[in-house]
Amino acid sequence: MNHFISIKLINYRVTSMKVFIKYLSTIQSNFDLGNEMKSFNDKKQFKKALELFDKHMKNNIETYSSLVITQALKACTHIKDLQRGSDIHHLISSRIQHDFHILTSLIHFYMQCGDVRNAELLFNKTKKKTLSIYGAMMKGYIKNNIPMKAIDLFNKIENPDKVIIIFVFNACAALGTSEALDLTKKTLEKMSKSLYSNSYILSSVLDALMKCGDVKYAESVFNSSTNKDLSMYGAMMKGYIENNDPEKAIELFKQVKNPSEVVFNLFFNACATLGTSESLDLTKKTLEKMPKSFYSNSYILSSVLDALMKCGDIKHAESIFNSSTNKVFSMYGAMIKGYTKNNCPEKAINLFKQIENPSEVNLIVFFNACAQLRTQEALNLVKETLKKMPKSYYLNSRLLNALLDAYIKCGDSSNGEILFLKMNKSIENYGNLMSGFNKENNPEKTLDLFNKMKNDGIQANIIIYLCLIKALSRIGDYSLSISMIKQIPDSFLHDNQIKTALIDMWGKTGYVDKAKDIFEKNLQPDQAMYNSMIHCYGLNGKATEAIQLYHHMPKDIIDEITYVCTLNACSHSGLIDEARSIFQSIENKTESIYGAMIDCFSRGSFFEEAQKLIDQYEYSHPPAVSMYS
Numbered sequence: 001m002n003h004f005i006s007i008k009l010i011n012y013r014v015t016s017m018k019v020f021i022k023y024l025s026t027i028q029s030n031f032d033l034g035n036e037m038k039s040f041n042d043k044k045q046f047k048k049a050l051e052l053f054d055k056h057m058k059n060n061i062e063t064y065s066s067l068v069i070t071q072a073l074k075a076c077t078h079i080k081d082l083q084r085g086s087d088i089h090h091l092i093s094s095r096i097q098h099d100f101h102i103l104t105s106l107i108h109f110y111m112q113c114g115d116v117r118n119a120e121l122l123f124n125k126t127k128k129k130t131l132s133i134y135g136a137m138m139k140g141y142i143k144n145n146i147p148m149k150a151i152d153l154f155n156k157i158e159n160p161d162k163v164i165i166i167f168v169f170n171a172c173a174a175l176g177t178s179e180a181l182d183l184t185k186k187t188l189e190k191m192s193k194s195l196y197s198n199s200y201i202l203s204s205v206l207d208a209l210m211k212c213g214d215v216k217y218a219e220s221v222f223n224s225s226t227n228k229d230l231s232m233y234g235a236m237m238k239g240y241i242e243n244n245d246p247e248k249a250i251e252l253f254k255q256v257k258n259p260s261e262v263v264f265n266l267f268f269n270a271c272a273t274l275g276t277s278e279s280l281d282l283t284k285k286t287l288e289k290m291p292k293s294f295y296s297n298s299y300i301l302s303s304v305l306d307a308l309m310k311c312g313d314i315k316h317a318e319s320i321f322n323s324s325t326n327k328v329f330s331m332y333g334a335m336i337k338g339y340t341k342n343n344c345p346e347k348a349i350n351l352f353k354q355i356e357n358p359s360e361v362n363l364i365v366f367f368n369a370c371a372q373l374r375t376q377e378a379l380n381l382v383k384e385t386l387k388k389m390p391k392s393y394y395l396n397s398r399l400l401n402a403l404l405d406a407y408i409k410c411g412d413s414s415n416g417e418i419l420f421l422k423m424n425k426s427i428e429n430y431g432n433l434m435s436g437f438n439k440e441n442n443p444e445k446t447l448d449l450f451n452k453m454k455n456d457g458i459q460a461n462i463i464i465y466l467c468l469i470k471a472l473s474r475i476g477d478y479s480l481s482i483s484m485i486k487q488i489p490d491s492f493l494h495d496n497q498i499k500t501a502l503i504d505m506w507g508k509t510g511y512v513d514k515a516k517d518i519f520e521k522n523l524q525p526d527q528a529m530y531n532s533m534i535h536c537y538g539l540n541g542k543a544t545e546a547i548q549l550y551h552h553m554p555k556d557i558i559d560e561i562t563y564v565c566t567l568n569a570c571s572h573s574g575l576i577d578e579a580r581s582i583f584q585s586i587e588n589k590t591e592s593i594y595g596a597m598i599d600c601f602s603r604g605s606f607f608e609e610a611q612k613l614i615d616q617y618e619y620s621h622p623p624a625v626s627m628y629s
Contacts (some may be wrong), residue, residue, distance in 0.1 A: 001005055008061075011562065013267065014277045019353070021460050024095070027104040027485065031065075032615040033052070033053075033056055033068050034065055034067030034068045035067075035069035036052060036374055037049040037053060037067075037072065037075070037249055038071050039499075040052065040075075040580075041071055041074050041075055041078075044078070046074075046075040046076075046079045047075070048078065048421050049071060049072070049075040049079075050072065050075045050076070050079075052086065053068070053071075055074045055081060059200070060419045062090075064580060066099055066101045066102055068104070069088065069092055069095075069102050070102060071087055072103055072512050073085055073088060073102075073105040073106060073108075073109045073225075073340055073577060074105065074109075075314055076088070076109055076113075077108060077109045077112045077113065078545055080112075080113050081101075081113075082113045085110075085113065086104075086118075089106055095479055097125075097126070097127075098423060099569035100130050100132065100133065103122065103126060103133060104130075104132045104133050104135075104136050104257075106119075106122055107119045107122050107123060107133060107136040107137060107140065108128075108136040108140065108443065109137065109141070110140070111136065111137070111140020111141075111143060112140065112143060112518055114144060116140065116144050116146070117570065119136075119137065119140055119349070120137075122375070123137050126476025129196065131157070131160070131161050131163070132165055133202050134153055134157055134164060135163050135164055135167060135546070136588060136629060138150040138153050138154065138164065138167040138168070138171065139167055140173055141153070142167065142170050142171050142422070143260065145174070145180055147170075147171040147172070147174035147180075148171075148175065150167060150168070150170075150171040151168060151171050151172070151175070151180075151260040154167070154168040154171070162195055162198055162200075163186065164190060165201055165427070165497055166193065166200060166201055167206045168183070168187055169184060169187070169204035169205050169207070169208045170204055170207070170214065170623050172184045172207040172208040172210070172211075173204070173207045173210075173211040173212070174211075175483040176211045176212050177212065180208070180210035180212055181208075181209070181213070181214055184205065184209060184212065185206045185217070185549055188205055194475065196225075196268070197227060199228075199229040199231055200231065201297075202221065202232055203229075203231040203232050203234070203235045203599075204223060204235075205218075205221060205231060206221060206222060206235035206239065207235045207238070207239065208220065208221060209232065209237070209239070210235065210238070210239025210240075210398060211239070211242065212241060213243065215239065215240070215243050215245070216484070217484055218239055219236075220432045222236050230256070230259070230260045230262070230263055231262075231362070233252060233253075233255075233259075233263055234260075234262050234263050234266055235255050236249075237249040237252055237263065237266040237267070237270065237473050237551065238266055239253070240270070241266065241269055241270050241273055244273075245549065245606075246270040246271070246273040246274045246279075247270075249266065249267070249269075249270035250267065250270050250271065250274070250279070253266070253267040253270070261294055261297050261300055261512075263298070263301070263469070263481070264286070264294060264303075265291060265297075265300050265303050268283060268286075268303035268307045269282045269288060269303055269306070269307070269603055271307040271310075271311065272303065272306045272307040272309075272310040272311070272370075273310075274311075275310045275311055275312075276311065277311070277567075279307070280307075280308070280309055280311035280312070280313055281592060283304065283307045283308060283311065283544050285412050287304060296326065296489075296501070298326065298328040298330060299330065301320065301324060301331055302330040302331050302334045303334075304317075304326075305317050305320060305321060305331060305334035305335055305338065306334045306337070306338065308320070308338075309334065309335070309337070309341060309342065310338070313341065314338070314342055314344070316338070317334075317335065318335075320574075321323065321335050323338055324450055329355070329358070329359040329362055330361070331355075332352075332358075332363045333359070333362050333365055335348075336348040336351055336362065336369060337364060337365045337368070339351065339369065340365060340368050340369045340423065343372070345369040345370070345372040345373040345378075347364065348365065348366070348369035349369050349370065349373070349378070349381060352365075352369070353464055355488075360393050360396050360399050363385070363389065363393065363399055364396075364398055364403075365403045366385065366404075367382065367399070367402035367403050367404055367405065367406040368405070368406070368572065369404070369407045369411065370382050370409075370410060371406040371408075371409035371484055373407045373410075374409050374410055374411070375410065376410070376411075377628075378406070378410050379406075379407075379410035379412055381409070382403070382406050382407070382410065386403075386485050391441045397423070397424060397426075400419065401426075401428060402424050402434070403419060404416055404419055404420060404423070404429060404433065405432055406433065406441075407436075408433065408436030409420065409436075410430055411432065411439070411440065413436040413442070413445075415436055416432075416436055417433060417445075418435055420433050425452075425453075425456055425458065426458075427458055427460070427461055427463075427464065430453045430458065430464060431452075431461070431463040431464055431467060433449060433465075434446045434449050434464065434467035434468070434469055434471070436574070437449070437471070438467060438470050438471055438474070438589065441474065443470075443471035443472070443474040444475070446467055446468065446470075446471035447468070447471055447472075447475075447484070450467075450471075451485075453555065459624060462492060462498065464498060465488050465492055465498060466497060466498065466501050467503075468484060468488075469485075469501040469502060469505050470501065472485075472505055472509075473501075473504060473508045473509060474508075476508065476510075477509075478508045478509065480509065481505065481509065485502070488625060496522070496525075496526050496529060497526070499519075499522060499529060500516050500526075500528045500529045501533045502515070503515040503519055503529065503532040503533055504532045504535070504536065505535055506518070506536070507532070507533075507535060507536025507537075507539050507540065508539065510540060512536060512540045514535065514540065515536045516533070516536075517530075519533045520559050524557070526557070527558075527559060527587075528564075530549065530553045530562065531559075531561045531562050531565055533549060534546045534549050534550055534553075534562065534566055534569060535565040535568075535569075536563040537569055537573075538565060538568050538569025538570075538572055538573075541572060541573055541574065542569075543570050543571075543573030543575050543578070544573075546566055546569035546570075547566065547569070547570070547578055547582075549574070550562065550566045550582070550586070553576075560590050560592055560593060563593050563596070564592050564596045565592070566594060567579050567582060567583065567596035567597055567599075567600055569602035570582070570600055571596065571603050571604075572601055572603075574603070575602055576601070576604045577601060578621040579600045580597075591616055591617070591621070591624050591626065591627075594617045594624075594627065595615060595624070595626045597615050598614060598627050599612045602612065614627050614628075
């Protein structure tokens, strides 16, 4: 009997030992798997991490450690694989409420993949919310452009840690409102003094203050810090650029002993914003001193190209671009954008053709170049490019706006209208298409769009009203003009651009008295208003009034358009002597001014004088077609 019990006891101990060894083996296996997956994730080889996870899926997922699950979710997060992550969530759902590491990873996963609803469901079901869970939610809200919700969460936390405090400052920066500025200052006042030495927190504070527009407060915080690091310098430089003070960003850069790649990048951005000969010299000098290792940084090179182009040095930009062996999309984008800015749309288009799979940004600047070119060839290129463009790009509103602009500027408002009807409507879209219809002499469609915009509940801006007035000037219907002008709010009717457009409209429709009434009620007419009124008189055979107004106009605001409008008024009324006298008094005679005077002589049958003027102009200029038409 005792022998039997002894054997049974030995068997039990052996079995227990086997179970224990198996348990240890499972733990070790989990540990090895988790570490191997972590190694892949650290190297940004996220698909390999998931392949390894899938390979071991034959085992019971319930036995997997938190490390394995969180690493799998991390990989899903980085490659934005919402379906795979959701499947993992379903398989480990029973463990969530007992494992805060997995719960936090899941919330982070859903937020980073844009699934705010599922993240909120997990958060709301959690009874014991840790700071890491709050942090994942706040970070997610900021990522998904809902900073107000991040702030609402922050207000529920009794003792926030430094990570939570950084997130609230980030949320305030994203909001950029006066309320966010107040919260930033209050949080800073309540914050433990020990955290003032934390450069990450101070950088977030500076960013929030700058984004909310309080430059002086940011400067006060920055100057009082005894331990300034590169991230703080970066936050200040970025803030100065965003607040249209690039000179201060450049001055601050000069104080940095060993600038990082980020700080160099911001410096070149500041030079690009300034766009002066001085900033061009600084760009070149800094480029010479910059560590050679930074030349492989495509972000820095893109900023350098942008700075050189905005400062007008196309050749230097081309030299750097051509010598680069690793051209990325952002570099192509900087060059194409630069060519467009410097009125070289053909070069921009030729460079675009070299890109195999253009990004959305590349396409935007390409469409901008085509819009600048305004030719049938450019329009054909737009249409050819659209055939190859990925369908997903049609979700990019900025790209669609650029495409719409290209259609309109290249004279294809019919295709522009088709695109417009498929787009999310904005005030800019309406303005672009209305302008296109006006250019194609289709004012009725402009009025239709204006009425549609009102029905869509979109508030008109000054550009819309200017398009409306231009359309009315082409239609020339007095009663229609009166009824439509009544719809323009008084605040806009007081604007000089609107007044000038109305003077032009009434002049083109023959109602000079109404134009004169608008002009004379303005105590300080500007240059455009004077020119418009002189033109109005000229169109309606009132050259004497046009000449009188010309002589009454302040000399310092008279320009080429003034001279041309006055000479044209004389031409239409046959006042040759007056025109000759005005022409002789002009110091800098342009092609347009010569053309107006030649037209005046020709209309009055003074052909010899007209020919003399042509000869006089061509003595120092190439022949101009306008003088012979």
